[in-house]
Amino acid sequence: MIVQRVQAGDVAAFDQLILKYRERVYAMVYNMTSNREDAADLTQDAFIKAFQSINRFQGQSSFFTWLYRIAINSALTHIRRSKLRSFFSFDKVHEDATVSAILNQLTDKKDVEREVFVNELQEKLNEAMAKLSIPHRTVVTLFEIDGLSHEEIAEIMNCSVGTVRSRLHYAKQFLQAELQSYVR
16 A cells, blocks of 8 residues: 555655645645635645654545545635635536536527626626535535545545535535526
8 A cells, every 4th residue: 555655654655645636636625715826735735744644644544535634624724714715616517417407508509608608607606605604615515526425525524424415405505596597
């Protein structure tokens, strides 16, 4: 296992972990902060913290989950400190029924009209996401954008699966209500 090699002192093995998880961690942090520079810095910080505390990793969860927890905690601390609003990004959206339904309705529009509509929808979705609490926004980001399971999110956020489901349900209801005028 790569992690065990790093724990044994093989610093070069950590590069393999960085290559394996860098893009996913960056995407998750970017979707929480909506700022590329902050996302890059926070991603780097997460890997530094992971490297510095690698010997505390006991394998009770997967390395991926442990690393995500570090990255999320860093992002949440950053958001709280700077009081940033997090925005949803269409760049990494997995097939979510609400978003997919909206986008599928656009296939018959002309490209320019579609682009204008998508930009307006993006703005409204960003505004709606910003109204969610940080825990609700984080659950939506991890589930809808990163495609993590309820169990993985619960482990990362250190809460129960029921709490994850509840937050996700509430957040989806809220977003649907906020975007009701865009859903026909």
